[in-house]
Amino acid sequence: MRLVNTKSIKIETRLGQTIYNDNGQTLLQKGIKLSERMINRLINQGITYVYIEEQETSDIQVESTISEELRLEATNTIKEAFHDMKKNGFMEQSHILNKNGRKLSDIVHRIMEEIQGNENSLSLLSDIFVTDNYIFQHSLNVTIYSLAIGLELNLTERQLTEIGTGAMLHDIGKIFIDQEILQKPDKLTDEEFEVIQSHTELGFNFLRKHIDIPSVIAHCAYQHHERLDGTGYPRGIKGDDIHMYAKLIGVADVFDAVTSNRVYRDALLPHEGLEILYAGAVSLFEKDMVTAFKNSVAVYPEGLTVELSDKRVGVVTRQNKYLCDRPFIRIIEEKDQRIQSPYEVDLASVVNVTITNCIS
Template sequence: MRLVSTKSLKPGVMLGQTIYNERGQVLLQKGLNLTERLIRRLTERGITYVYIEDELTNDIHIESPISDTLRIEATEVIKGTFTDMRNSGIMDNSYILDKRGEKLTNVVQRIVDEMRNNSGTLSLLADIFVTDNYIFQHSLNVTIYTLAIGLEMGMTTKQLSEIGTGAMLHDIGKVFIDQDILQKPGNLTEEEYETVKNHTKLGYDFLRKQLEVPLLVAHCAYQHHERLDGTGYPRGIKEEELHPYAKLLGIADVFDAVTSNRVYRDAMLPHEGLEILYAGSAKLFDINIIEAFKKSVAVYPNGLTVQLSDNRTGIVSRQNKFLCDRPVIKIHREDDKEVTKPYEIDLGRALNLTITSISA
């Protein structure tokens, strides 16, 4: 399969992946020939990239870090939990998580188990789920990225359970904020931005009253926008005051935010999201956590068209474990001419070559 921008899609191409709504219902089936109307529908729903089938890339396979069944179930659990909390009200210190807490913990454990059994590198571009509420998919994506880092860093089962639950609930404070502000397509006013920033404290205040929630989970909600140099919010605390979970969660949160489709901008590709993290290393983010994340995520995902430093063009066909920014490339153009027989170059071995640009 080949990864392409929806803006470059042409009528007649075949969709390479099924697109679901947040309830797991099929919106567009894999193998469907796209028409102008369907392409316009993808664009209108804010989908920036899709996979398509073509003859050159029919041997390139895309794997999701977790099964579609688990992703759908996890999204439903997150949605149900957030809905229950919104309905209970922020001042409620009841046992609202008595019912939901066990389901959250169970889902986190199953995600960990599936990720441990998946030997490939992490890419969520293969998971196209269209949702009317960004917060549910964002919460799950951040959980997956957070657990990937935790696994890479050798966290214990207990730590993975704590930080996984914290990741799922890190944005819970947003359910108490006007949804029109959260979904606003344009720039926020200063007052609106201050309202949105308050979600960290709202989430913390709510979670710390829930007897079933460890205080560390509440602090994930409180601190995930804090930064090493004290420029974050809500308290502007610095590196030594930040809990390790918050340092990790902040990186996963930023990466998913910039690589996801939003109402006000298109998604970035993974290598662009990683560049943003590295630009903030030492000052904003812990470089050791970024390095652990880099080892886990497919920087250049399978199916992406890239140009090499010697002007050859190819498509990412496979990943190199632990060398996620140096994948295997299937070359199909040399000196702006199609080659008779495509062949592979392993950038993990061909260290004199680098990826200089991408095309989607």
């Protein structure tokens, strides 16, 4: 399979990965020949990248970070929990949060188990869902990324459980915001942006009223947009005044936000998302957390076409577990010419060659 930009897909190309809606129903089946109408539908849904089938890369297989069954169950659990909480608003009904808290904790533990049991680096590019409500998929993705960072930092099981639950609920305040503003495809006005920013305080005030929710989880909702240099919101606090969990979730939140499919902008590729994080390392984000994330994620995912510093072109075939930015590359082009016998290069052992460009 090869990863390509949807705007570059040719008619009759076969789809490499099944695309689902957020209820787990199949929208486009793997192997189907894409018509012009289907391609336009993908573009209009804001889907920037998909995997396609082709003979040259037929042996490259991409595995999901977590199973489709767990992803669907987790998404539905988050959706039900959010709807339940929105229905009951700010009324103090501890049994509601307690019930949902147990379900969310169970999902967190199962995600941890699957991440620990998966030897591959994290890549959510193959998990393509068309959704009308971004918040549920985003909450799950941020949970997966946050747990991966926490595992890389060797945090305790208790810390991981709290971080995972905090990540799932970090955007809970958005359920109290008008969906028209949240889903607005155009540039937000200053007033609308202030409304969006209020989700941190709304989430904090909602969660802290309930005795069954630990205060650290409420602070994940409150502080995940704070930044080390004080330029974040809602309070503009700095450095050690920001809870460690919120700093960690903030890293995962930014990465997923910029690499996710949205109708109003193209998704960035993982290496571009990491560049944003590294640009803010030290001033905005804890550098050790950014580094831990880099060590966990597939910087250049399988199936991506790349150009090397010596001008050779190839396709990423597999990862080097502890050198996620130096994968194995199948060389398919040299000196601007297709070669008859592609061969593989391990960038971990060829230190004088680097990836300089991605061709999507």
